[in-house]
Amino acid sequence: MVAAHAQVVPSATEQVYKIRVGGLGSVFQPDYAGEGVAQTSPLRLYGVGAYADVRFNRWAQVEAEARWLRFNEYLGIDQNSYSIGPRIPIINNFHKFTPYGKFLVGFGTGTFLTGDSLVLTAGAGVDYRQTKKFTIRPCDFEYQEWRVVPTIYPYGLSAGISYKIF
Numbered sequence: 753m754v755a756a757h758a759q760v761v762p763s764a765t766e767q768v769y770k771i772r773v774g775g776l777g778s779v780f781q782p783d784y785a786g787e788g789v790a791q792t793s794p795l796r797l798y799g800v801g802a803y804a805d806v807r808f809n810r811w812a813q814v815e816a817e818a819r820w821l822r823f824n825e826y827l828g829i830d831q832n833s834y835s836i837g838p839r840i841p842i843i844n845n846f847h848k849f850t851p852y853g854k855f856l857v858g859f860g861t862g863t864f865l866t867g868d869s870l871v872l873t874a875g876a877g878v879d880y881r882q883t884k885k886f887t888i889r890p891c892d893f894e895y896q897e898w899r900v901v902p903t904i905y906p907y908g909l910s911a912g913i914s915y916k917i918f
Contacts, residue, residue, distance in 0.1 A: 770807040772887060774914025775800065778819055783904040784864060786827045790902040797821035797831060801910065805839060815839040815854050819910075831906060833860040833871050833896065848881045860898050870899040879914075887914045 778799050785793040799821035806814045816836040835858030842851040856873040877892035892910040897903065 768807070768809050769918065770805075770916060771918040772805045772807075772914040772916050773802070774804075774887070774889065774912050775802055776819075776889065776892070776910040776912025777801075778821060778908055778910040780821050780831065780906050780908030782821070782826075782829065782831050783906045784829060784831075784862075786829060786864070788902070790904045793826045793829070795824050795826040797825065797908075798823040799830075801912070803912070803914070805914065810844055811840065813839040813841065813852075815856065817856070829862065829864050831860060831862045833873070834858045835871060835873050837873070849878055850881070851878045852876065860896075865900060872897045872899075877910075885916045887916070888912075889914065 778801055780797045780799070782793045782797050783790055785791050799819060801817055801819035803815060803817035814836065818832075818834045820832045822830045835856035837854060837856035839852055839854040842853060844850060853876045854873075856875070858871050858873070859868040860871040861868055873894050873896045875892060875894040877889060880888045880890060882888050889910070889912045892912070893907070894910070895905065895907045897905055
């Protein structure tokens with residue numbers, strides 16, 4: 753009996769390191785209505801943002817985002833946040849959909865603050881790969897904790913689109 757040996761060579765390889773940059777629109781409940789008391793605002797804040805997703809491999813990913821919530825202000829109160837942290841895909845590419853979770857750390861500013869605030873953010877969402885270059889983010893939910901006195905907990909939804917630059 754003669755044995756034959758073979759080696760399988762992948763027919764194609766995928767670039768592991770990727771960077772996507774994008775923009776988004778957001779609606780948030782700011783959890784602050786003035787007078788130094790954390791309370792539900794009668795108005796939602798609307799705004800725009802930018803984000804970047806860096807993928808080192810399937811499970812090691814980082815997201816950075818900046819959000820400026822300056823429309824529909826109640827008593828001139830706005831909120832801006834700048835955060836970075838790990839992004840974990842829950843399922844990688846399920847029929848072009850990628851649900852994910854994230855935990856971001858950063859800082860926030862606003863007209864109601866005299867300085868900056870530490871901001872902790874937990875979030876989840878889904879990305880839809882439209883083409884090789886464009887990805888649509890139909891839903892991104894975030895729950896934030898702003899370390900100010902009193903502590904506030906804004907939360908909101910965002911949607912956007914990104915472009916793969918690498």
